Amino acid sequence: MSIVPGGITESGPISEGAIAVVGLACRLPQAPDPQAFWQLLKEGRSAVGEVPHDRWDADTLTGPARHGAFLDRVDGFDAAFFGISPREAAMMDPQQRLVLELAWEALEDAGILPESVRGTRTGVFFGAMWDDYATLLHRRGLSAVTQHSVTGLNRSIIANRVSYALGLRGPSLTVDTAQSSGLTAVHLACESLRSGASEIALAGGVNLNIVPESAFGAERFGGLSPDGRCYTFDERANGYVRGEGGGVVLLKPLARALADGDPVYCVIRGSAMNNDGATDGLTVPNPQAQQDVLRLAYEAAGVDPAQVQYVELHGTGTKVGDPVEASALGAVLGTAYGRERPVAVGSAKTNVGHLEGAAGIVGLLKVALSLRNGQLPASLNYEQPNPRIALDEWNLRVQRSLTDWPAAGTGALPLAGVSSFGMGGTNCHVVVEGAPEGVRAGDDGEPGGPASAEAAGPLPWVLSGTDTAALRAQAERLRSFVAARPETPPADVALTLATSRTAFAHRAVVLGQDTDALLNNLTAVANGQASPGVVGGCVSGGSGRVGFLFSGQGSQRVGMGRVLYGAFPVFAAALDEVCGAFDGVLGGSLREVMFAEGVGAEGVLERTEFAQPALFAVEVGLFRLVESWG
Incomplete structure (x- = not known):
């Protein structure tokens, strides 16, 4: 691997x-x-x-x-x-x-x-x-x-x-x-x-x-x-x-x-x-x-x-x-x-x-x-x-x-x-x-470069196999690999699994805030056990095309999208574009309502005229961000 x-x-x-x-x-x-x-x-x-x-x-x-x-x-x-x-x-x-x-x-x-x-x-x-x-x-x-x-x-x-x-x-x-x-x-x-x-x-x-x-x-x-x-x-x-x-x-x-x-x-x-x-x-x-x-x-x-x-x-x-x-x-x-x-x-x-x-x-x-x-x-x-x-x-x-x-x-x-x-x-x-300096594969037996920054939140490690036994075997193989190399950045593992591994029908997503949690959940998959940090399922055919669902009101919260806005210009540009379209109608800055702090901020965002445009703006930003990653 x-x-x-x-x-x-x-x-x-x-x-x-x-x-x-x-x-x-x-x-x-x-x-x-x-x-x-x-x-x-x-x-x-x-x-x-x-x-x-x-x-x-x-x-x-x-x-x-x-x-x-x-x-x-x-x-x-x-x-x-x-x-x-x-x-x-x-x-x-x-x-x-x-x-x-x-x-x-x-x-x-x-x-x-x-x-x-x-x-x-x-x-x-x-x-x-x-x-x-x-x-x-x-x-x-x-x-x-x-x-x-x-x-x-x-x-x-x-x-x-x-x-x-x-x-x-x-x-x-x-x-x-x-x-x-x-x-x-x-x-x-x-x-x-x-x-x-x-x-x-x-x-x-x-x-x-x-x-x-x-x-x-x-x-x-x-x-x-x-x-x-x-x-x-x-x-x-x-x-x-x-x-x-x-x-x-x-x-x-x-x-x-x-x-x-x-x-x-x-x-x-x-x-x-x-x-x-x-x-x-x-x-x-x-x-x-x-x-x-x-x-x-x-x-x-x-x-x-x-x-x-x-x-x-x-x-x-x-x-x-x-x-x-x-x-x-x-x-x-x-x-x-x-x-x-x-x-x-x-x-x-x-x-x-x-x-x-x-x-x-x-x-x-x-x-x-x-x-x-x-x-x-x-x-x-x-x-x-x-x-x-x-x-x-x-x-x-x-x-x-x-x-x-x-x-x-x-x-x-x-x-x-x-x-x-x-x-x-x-x-x-x-x-x-x-190899030329800067593209040289790592010294630990695996290709590698500068260590990735630690993730700010939970990371998904996605696994798949042609059947249940293969999926469990993949989980055990990954668990053994990472356990033997604890210095491996979890975000690099997540990137590899998500972008450069074939997705087979039997699948599992292992979630964790750090390496220990991810390893524990990998063990659960390998042993066929249920775990709160594991989501599993089987794809039953279809075209393999991706569908996006922009959900309705109820999941809004003050500060949603603020970290992504500061970290990813693609997300920020998409959010600004949608907010700009609503600002004239709402009579104020939608982004300021979303990112507001202090007493009463939550109450303003709960109002339907702000909640639904704000959710739509975040969803469009997320779509554009995922789209930019291929």
Whole structure:
């Protein structure tokens, strides 16, 4: 969940071609969302374990295929939420199901109503490389084939399904460049935004390890670590351990993000991709090609490689790949003219395994979260350098503990690179910069800006769900979120819930003067209990249009509208206009009667000739105020 800030100010130049990351979503082992992923990184934890019994029989395995980093469940999916029938959902690759959820969450994280992008040129770019679910279903023979098999199992539909479900009309494609697919998808999305083919873009990758065939394939290929650990740049490097999950970034041109007042996680300054071409073998990396893609990326970004403080490595922990990657980084960044300190390097594969087709997006998420929080987490499993990697000569340093982000220099924003390489030689590198001052996302795991002023009266927190259980779950999720972050301004929560969350049929409004009261009423909703501070109900169809009722006499009181009049010029202008129309008829100032103080003021306002025009003036002012908010 993200909280829309109370205010944002613009500052700093807007780089031509710069792309802002304004929304994140992920589902990773032991990290169901970006905040949990950051905690895992910050605490230096590994999510690697043995294969769950609901995937395949780990007891029969003795080799590297026994280990991995797995999600708790990949079979759960709320098909009705996306308007999908149970039969079609059963035939859908869980990778399709996961990206639907992540796309929705990324939009919400950016404070964008999914319905608001329907019909727009929003691009969808996803990386993926395995078809495990198709393998699983094909075991059942021809009798398992249904009318939904083609769309359910075709990899192209991973991206197309998102475009269809959300009504997005921009480019929509699933990218397969093997292990560099996820970062290549981000590169293509940025190019689409720069060309104008996309207005905004969802980009990411997904990877699920459902059957043993793909695990055994990676083992026979020789890529997996026998002891189930990824020893990136370490002398023990002997392969990688597989991981699964997915991640998405929501991208906008930086100029548009600033104009829209979006909190920004980080900025993609530029990127590049190429291929190794002919080498000693199809899967043997090319040191010169990796140098070339780095130079192309920094040239496209307009960034001096000597200024980069950190690089998130492809870093698989293989005997051949790590030294080649290190030598290329040393040649282009580490020994760049003017560099004053070593380049820090690390790999998230040591935490959550190698997500293969989604590996690159995991690296980008790690860098985005690190830049936002101003810290660099440790790269795990590193003790002694690989003897084939000359760290000192190439001016590289493995990040071994959680530290503050290295100083970027006076007036400069922090800079990082993210690398991802495919086994067929498709290389991709993305250059990432910290967010400009004034639009930077908050340090507490959520986008944020200056704290909102405390509300002068009770606040409404509006909740909804597709059914009663979903509504209660939303209440509990919000309660847990705010309870863990008591400093969160209640008004910011109210604004987010009212303006950037989809309103479903089952609804509740939680009212409270302060955070404690709001939390108590959230608990009541979560437990299905009645409370004076909760109003609930269910919408039974209709057009969804808003009706306004201007009530009659009886609710008038002296001073009504006075605070709003002083706080909101729109309300004040509308009130003055209505009062001005009545003043000549009443023979005096209606506003003075409304705002009067002292003995007898209430009695004057009780008279019908004043009460009804005064109520009408306040009601018109309220209508104009709400109208101005959209």
